[in-house]
Amino acid sequence: MCLAIPALIKSRDGEQAVADIEGVTRQVSLQLTPEARVGDYVLLHTGYAISVIDPAEAEETLKLLRQISEIR
Amino acid sequence: MKFVNEYRDPELGKKLIERIHRHTTRPVSLMEFCGGHTVAIFKHGIRQLLPDNIEMLSGPGCPVCVTASADLDRAIALARLPGVIITSFGDMVRVPGSDSSLQQAKAEGADVRIVYSVLDALGIARDNPEKSIVFIGIGFETTAPTIAASVLQAEKEKINNYYVLPLHKLCPPIMKTILDLGEVRLNGIICPGHVSSIIGSHPYQFIPDDYGIACVISGFEPVDILLTIDMLLNQIKNEAPAVEIAYRRGVRPEGNKQAISLMESVFDVGEADWRGIGVVPSSGLQFKVQYERFDAGKIFHIKPGPTRENKGCICGSILRGVSTPLNCPLFRNSCTPEQPLGPCMVSGEGTCATYYQYGDSHG
Numbered sequence: 434m435c436l437a438i439p440a441l442i443k444s445r446d447g448e449q450a451v452a453d454i455e456g457v458t459r460q461v462s463l464q465l466t467p468e469a470r471v472g473d474y475v476l477l478h479t480g481y482a483i484s485v486i487d488p489a490e491a492e493e494t495l496k497l498l499r500q501i502s503e504i505r
Numbered sequence: 506m507k508f509v510n511e512y513r514d515p516e517l518g519k520k521l522i523e524r525i526h527r528h529t530t531r532p533v534s535l536m537e538f539c540g541g542h543t544v545a546i547f548k549h550g551i552r553q554l555l556p557d558n559i560e561m562l563s564g565p566g567c568p569v570c571v572t573a574s575a576d577l578d579r580a581i582a583l584a585r586l587p588g589v590i591i592t593s594f595g596d597m598v599r600v601p602g603s604d605s606s607l608q609q610a611k612a613e614g615a616d617v618r619i620v621y622s623v624l625d626a627l628g629i630a631r632d633n634p635e636k637s638i639v640f641i642g643i644g645f646e647t648t649a650p651t652i653a654a655s656v657l658q659a660e661k662e663k664i665n666n667y668y669v670l671p672l673h674k675l676c677p678p679i680m681k682t683i684l685d686l687g688e689v690r691l692n693g694i695i696c697p698g699h700v701s702s703i704i705g706s707h708p709y710q711f712i713p714d715d716y717g718i719a720c721v722i723s724g725f726e727p728v729d730i731l732l733t734i735d736m737l738l739n740q741i742k743n744e745a746p747a748v749e750i751a752y753r754r755g756v757r758p759e760g761n762k763q764a765i766s767l768m769e770s771v772f773d774v775g776e777a778d779w780r781g782i783g784v785v786p787s788s789g790l791q792f793k794v795q796y797e798r799f800d801a802g803k804i805f806h807i808k809p810g811p812t813r814e815n816k817g818c819i820c821g822s823i824l825r826g827v828s829t830p831l832n833c834p835l836f837r838n839s840c841t842p843e844q845p846l847g848p849c850m851v852s853g854e855g856t857c858a859t860y861y862q863y864g865d866s867h868g
Contacts, residue, residue, distance in 0.1 A: 434568045434594065434854065435541055435647035435699040436725075437755075439508040455506050462624060464654040465764040474508055476702060476755050479594075480622030481651045483764060484702040484755050486508055491754035495511055498732060502520035 437478035439486060442471050452477060508754060512726030521731035522554050528738050532558040534690055535737060536826055538680060539697035540567035540854030541725055547863035549727040555734070562689060562826040563859075565679060565779070566697055568643045569596045569852035570824055573778035576672050577602040578809035580641050583670065583801055584615040590633060591617045592626035593641040596852040599845065603813040607641075623655040630659070630667040639801040642669040647699040649673040649790055650764035653771035656799050668801035671791055674777050676700050677708040678788035684716050686782075689826045693719035693737035695730070698752045703768075705760025706748045713746035724752035771796050780848065781821020818847035823856050830860040837861065 440452035440461060450469065452461040454477065463469050466482040475482035537543055543563045546552060552561050565571050581602050584591045591607060598607040598617055611617035616636075620626050623640055630638040642652050652669055659667040676697055683689065696709055701722045709720045719740035723733035733751040740746055750756050768790070777789025792800045817835050822828040830836040830849070840846040842858055849855035 434596075434644055434852070435539060435566075435697060437647070437699045437702070439506060441507075462651075462654065464658075465650050465761060465767065467763060476699065478647055478699060479651055480624045481654065483647060483650070483699065484757075484761055486754050487757075488754070491508055491511075494732070494751070494753055498517055498521070498728065501732075501735065502517055502524065 435478070437476040437483055439474045440477040440482070442469055442473050442475060442482075444471060445469070450482070452482075509726060512724060512728040514728060517728050518731055521728065521735055525559075525731065525735055525738060526556050528735070528742065529556040529558055530742065532560065533692040533738065533741055534560045534562060535693045535695060535734065536562040536564045536689065536691050537695040538564040538566040538676065539695070539700070540570070540852065540856070541699075542566070542695055542697070542723060542730065543856055543859050544854050545725050545727065545730055547859045549730075551727060551730055559734070562691070563823070563856045564683065564826055565782070565824040566645070566676070567824075567849070567852050567854050567856070568645055568648070568674065569600060570820065570848040570855050571674060571779050571781070572597070572600070572643055572672055572848065573780050574603055574814055575809070575812045576778060578812060579802060579807060580670055581605050581607055581610050582807035582809040583639050583805055584610040584617055586805060586807070588635075589616070589637045589639055589805070590629060591615065591639050591641065592620045592629055593617065594643065595619045597641055597643060599851045600848045601815060601846065603810065623651050627655050627658060627664065627667060630664050631662075634666055637666050637668060637805075639668045639670055642671045642673055645674055645676055645697070645700050646703045646768070649772065650703060650761075650768045653767045656771050656796060657767065659799070668799055668804060670801040671772070672777070673772070673790040674779065675774070675788050675790070677704070677711070678785060679779065679782070680709070680712065682782060682785050682788070683825055684712070684718070686825065691718055692741050693721070695733050695737070696720050696722040696748070698722060698724050698755060701750070701752070701756045701760070703761050703764045706750055706756065706758045709748045713748060717746050719746045720748040722748070722750045722752050722756050724755060781824040815846050820847035820849040820857070823849055830857040833857070
């Protein structure tokens with residue numbers, strides 16, 4: 434039930450935003466993530482953005498994955 | 506989808522599995538707490554790909570499943586009150602209570618509506634000022650801040666016909682309870698991802714400190730989970746238990762302070778009744794005194810009958826990781842997703858429903 438999926442913030446008006454989830458647009462509340470900006474990906478859970486995805490951390494994790502998958 | 510597909514890369518997955526096989530030296534028991542992880546592990550066949558000496562146990566991280574029958578009976582009693590519209594997340598309506606279910610109450614004339622978000626429940630309240638709208642507030646720390654936000658929104662808009670039956674539960678306290686019960690011996694815990702987006706990594710620190718058990722917070726894609734298992738094995742091998750985050754794109758050590766602050770402004774920590782475990786102090790959320798007017802459990806006078814558990818259903822011990830669905834005589838016989846006898850078969854992330862759908866060659 435704690436499912437959350439990445440959604441791209443397309444526009445915002447106060448605490449309300451419109452987000453794109455693979456071509457589907459939805460109203461999203463930013464009450465829990467007021468720092469979210471247009472162009473950010475957020476984790477969307479039951480209509481609320483619960484976290485702004487950190488692209489730098491995502492890249493770091495991928496780098497780590499590539500590294501450790503090569504280390505014997 | 507960005508931030509999803511990269512973590513489904515089969516090549517990366519294959520290399521991680523090879524690495525896990527190389528690095529497994531002794532038998533270990535790992536528990537995934539979250540039902541979402543249980544589903545992901547089964548869906549991607551991860552159990553079958555792991556070495557035989559890694560035992561994977563499923564924990565109590567399914568909010569529908571851990572809702573006690575007594576609380577479900579209260580929800581059903583509320584549904585039977587005249588002028589009440591019940592709003593609920595989908596799975597909840599099919600869970601059998603002592604004598605009925607929300608679905609059955611609906612068939613008998615109650616107004617029970619499935620919503621995707623608590624925002625939909627607020628919308629129903631706005632559109633039906635002459636009715637009382639009760640949201641069945643289940644969920645862990647991921648969901649509780651959204652409910653808190655809805656209550657603050659209702660207060661701001663002066664929506665006076667919106668109520669919540671607060672059944673929220675907290676993860677770290679129940680992890681402690683399960684460890685203290687001592688029924689399962691664990692070497693590592695796959696900590697919930699989106700609960701941790703809210704609470705961060707610090708609340709799990711007692712697990713390595715007091716119990717010497719490795720903890721890694723995981724995302725939900727197959728590569729996320731394999732990375733988590735690899736990190737757990739590394740901690741176990743080095744005998745250096747800690748709390749690490751494998752899901753760094755979605756979880757910060759400090760969590761989401763805004764969400765925590767909203768949650769704390771509306772709710773106090775209090776006891777909660779867990780199916781299969783019982784009443785556990787400080788493991789749930791109750792309305793603060795100044796928000797009690799939103800508490801459906803206090804505002805409406807309901808007297809549900811005595812609680813009865815379904816005979817033979819072992820959902821409780823499955824939620825504690827002590828049994829698997831394969832130990833249950835009802836599983837796949839009289840209990841199926843079409844005719845569920847217990848909540849673990851109802852919820853899409855319930856352990857029984859997951860075993861039913863994806864099978865388990867280890868069983």
